[in-house]
Amino acid sequence: MIPNHYQTLLNAKANGQKLLAVLIDPDKGNTDTWTTLALLASANQVDLFLVGGSLMVHQQLGACINTLKQHSNIPVILFPGSPAQITPLADGILLLSLISGRNADLLIGQQVQAAAALKQSGLELLPTGYILIDGGAPTTVSYISNTLPIPTNKPEIAALTALAGEQLGLKLIYLEAGSGAKQPVSLETIAAVSGQITVPLIVGGGIRTGKAAYEACKAGADVVVIGTAFEEEPNLLPEMAGAVKAGHKTT
Numbered sequence: 001m002i003p004n005h006y007q008t009l010l011n012a013k014a015n016g017q018k019l020l021a022v023l024i025d026p027d028k029g030n031t032d033t034w035t036t037l038a039l040l041a042s043a044n045q046v047d048l049f050l051v052g053g054s055l056m057v058h059q060q061l062g063a064c065i066n067t068l069k070q071h072s073n074i075p076v077i078l079f080p081g082s083p084a085q086i087t088p089l090a091d092g093i094l095l096l097s098l099i100s101g102r103n104a105d106l107l108i109g110q111q112v113q114a115a116a117a118l119k120q121s122g123l124e125l126l127p128t129g130y131i132l133i134d135g136g137a138p139t140t141v142s143y144i145s146n147t148l149p150i151p152t153n154k155p156e157i158a159a160l161t162a163l164a165g166e167q168l169g170l171k172l173i174y175l176e177a178g179s180g181a182k183q184p185v186s187l188e189t190i191a192a193v194s195g196q197i198t199v200p201l202i203v204g205g206g207i208r209t210g211k212a213a214y215e216a217c218k219a220g221a222d223v224v225v226i227g228t229a230f231e232e233e234p235n236l237l238p239e240m241a242g243a244v245k246a247g248h249k250t251t
């Protein structure tokens with residue numbers, strides 16, 4: 001049977017289980033770093049790998065995914081910065097629409113360009129409303145996307161943006177403070193968005209401590225994404241995985 005990763009996310013949400021996703025930017029590593037992360041992630045029951053980046057300078061996407069798959073059974077979901085990052089080597093793809101912005105190219109233009117390749121790829125498609133939240137300083141994703149993030153003190157705008165995304169049929173909402181953000185998405189914003197939607201909520205950007213990961217889960221995140229902290233210190237992984245599990249609704 002072909003695994004259905006979206007169903008896994010829905011089941012986890014229904015059971016109050018929180019998930020940890022490790023984000024890997026293939027530009028920023030090599031076989032050794034990916035092997036280390038894959039082994040640590042397996043040992044700590046990480047739920048997902050997200051692979052992608054805003055820019056792709058080195059052609060390492062395939063090598064990165066192959067290394068992760070060689071050393072773990074954790075599903076690899078593409079988190080593409082552009083249609084050039086589509087590869088059938090992965091298990092699925094966050095099919096992003098940048099619904100916090102008003103850049104038509106990122107709302108629908110790039111998706112049209114990618115549609116045929118996606119159909120051919122056989123990848124599981126996870127249509128995702130991608131929402132940028134101000135993380136305290138300009139981020140790569142805000143610069144590259146040429147869009148303004150939602151101000152951090154406007155949780156009601158984030159909540160209604162997410163609700164509109166769900167009403168349009170998007171199956172996931174991703175609240176993004178930006179990779180390496182000074183401040184992660186506020187707990188108030190996570191709670192406001194979580195209170196409006198029924199689809200799983202992914203939260204990432206600037207989460208660097210177990211406490212921040214735990215609090216994001218308690219505020220309503222269903223999936224916590226961590227990239228930069230593990231790039232800098234892979235050995236944080238056990239603590240982060242424990243914090244996300246401690247955030248389960250049942251505990």
Ligand code: 1GP
Binds near residue numbers: 023177179205
């Ligand atoms: C970025 O949300 C992810 O797209 C993760 O951010 O690198 O800050 O953990 P960090």
